[in-house]
Amino acid sequence: MNKRISEHAGLYIHIPFCICKCPYCDFFSITNHSLKQAFLEALFREMDLYKGLSESFNSIYIGGGTPSVLTPEEISCVLKQVYAGFVIEDNAEITMEVNPGTIDDKTCLGYKNAGVNRLNIGVQSFSDNHLKFLGRIHSAAQSRAAIETARKAGFHNLGIDLIYCLPNQSLNDWKKDLKAAVRFKPDHLSCYLLTFEPGTPLTKDMEKGIYPFPDENISRIMFLFTIRFLETQGYLQYEISNFARVGEKNPRHFESRHNRKYWNFVPYLGLGPSAHSYLKLSRFWNHASVTRYIQDLKNGKFPVAGKEMINHEQRKIETILLGLRKKEGFSLKHYRDQFGHTLPAEKLLQLQHNGYLQKSNDRCALTPKGMCILDSICELLA
Numbered sequence: 201m202n203k204r205i206s207e208h209a210g211l212y213i214h215i216p217f218c219i220c221k222c223p224y225c226d227f228f229s230i231t232n233h234s235l236k237q238a239f240l241e242a243l244f245r246e247m248d249l250y251k252g253l254s255e256s257f258n259s260i261y262i263g264g265g266t267p268s269v270l271t272p273e274e275i276s277c278v279l280k281q282v283y284a285g286f287v288i289e290d291n292a293e294i295t296m297e298v299n300p301g302t303i304d305d306k307t308c309l310g311y312k313n314a315g316v317n318r319l320n321i322g323v324q325s326f327s328d329n330h331l332k333f334l335g336r337i338h339s340a341a342q343s344r345a346a347i348e349t350a351r352k353a354g355f356h357n358l359g360i361d362l363i364y365c366l367p368n369q370s371l372n373d374w375k376k377d378l379k380a381a382v383r384f385k386p387d388h389l390s391c392y393l394l395t396f397e398p399g400t401p402l403t404k405d406m407e408k409g410i411y412p413f414p415d416e417n418i419s420r421i422m423f424l425f426t427i428r429f430l431e432t433q434g435y436l437q438y439e440i441s442n443f444a445r446v447g448e449k450n451p452r453h454f455e456s457r458h459n460r461k462y463w464n465f466v467p468y469l470g471l472g473p474s475a476h477s478y479l480k481l482s483r484f485w486n487h488a489s490v491t492r493y494i495q496d497l498k499n500g501k502f503p504v505a506g507k508e509m510i511n512h513e514q515r516k517i518e519t520i521l522l523g524l525r526k527k528e529g530f531s532l533k534h535y536r537d538q539f540g541h542t543l544p545a546e547k548l549l550q551l552q553h554n555g556y557l558q559k560s561n562d563r564c565a566l567t568p569k570g571m572c573i574l575d576s577i578c579e580l581l582a
């Protein structure tokens with residue numbers, strides 16, 4: 201290998217099928233699986249269209265949707281096609297998202313044997329009541345079993361996703377969830393605040409007043425508690441919602457190599473319906489329709505729905521926004537070299553003075569208190 205790891209691109213594959221739709225979710229997926237075979241054929245055609253791409257990849261992320269609706273044989277086929285069509289580094293991180301309601305000992309082992317080396321389990325909560333509220337297809341007992349099954353299958357890099365700040369969820373409920381999660385010693389934890397995306401069934405219910413919108417103060421308290429608690433358990437926050445167990449040899453070993461590319465402007469290619477890509481300073485995205493995706497590829501066309509060049513102004517805003525999402529923040533010198541001006545010193549000082557931001561050497565990063573008001577701080581600085 202003659203390239204630095206940070207220069208390798210990431211490959212994302214979107215599997216657009218779910219067993220049923222969760223009312224809070226706005227990711228693209230369908231519940232009719234009759235097009236699964238045609239989708240896989242289209243996916244392989246899409247890979248063919250990108251043959252000869254100059255990028256090499258050191259991370260593959262199979263997300264969705266629910267990738268575990270695919271059998272281990274199908275995942276193995278997908279990965280074989282990836283290796284046949286792209287330059288994949290020897291040590292590539294290969295992540296797959298799984299839903300606890302869809303895996304067992306055999307499938308888990310099958311995914312491992314197919315080449316997946318990092319499993320991310322969508323647990324979301326260890327409370328059956330909250331799982332019911334979230335419309336999940338699995339119980340807390342199934343999540344526990346899925347984590348144990350994944351370990352038994354030999355996954356040494358295991359992540360758990362949790363969602364918090366649900367209506368009527370108390371701080372105590374959330375503490376119980378976090379404690380239940382760390383008992384399994386996962387290597388990675390993503391803790392997402394429940395968001396109300398426009399048009400989802402959950403958002404509509406909230407707008408009708410069926411459930412109360414969570415109090416901002418409670419979400420702040422829960423967020424700050426999460427960081428403090430996970431730190432005491434050996435997990436370091438490296439991005440606003442992401443925590444990794446401190447690795448023995450390399451402390452950052454369990455951070456998601458793939459997701460870090462999104463925050464660091466490293467190129468990525470997205471395959472599958474609705475998948476987004478960032479290559480050669482442009483962003484483009486595929487049609488969020490399985491039929492359109494299949495049709496375009498049958499006709500030998502890229503299934504691309506839109507494209508935009510990232511202009512100077514956008515890049516500047518994103519450098520601040522994405523940089524401040526990370527615990528390590530971003531380099532002020534790099535910002536100045538790239539954009540030809542410095543960030544307003546008096547505003548930085550004011551934020552520092554109020555405990556929202558910290559500067560060390562040439563880096564600036566948000567404190568946990570600052571992360572609670574990330575959007576307002578970006579607006580102030582951009």
Ligand code: SF4
Pocket residue numbers: 217218219220221222225226227229264265266299322
């Ligand atoms: S399983 Fe995941 S992708 Fe599918 S609807 Fe639920 S949250 Fe969305």
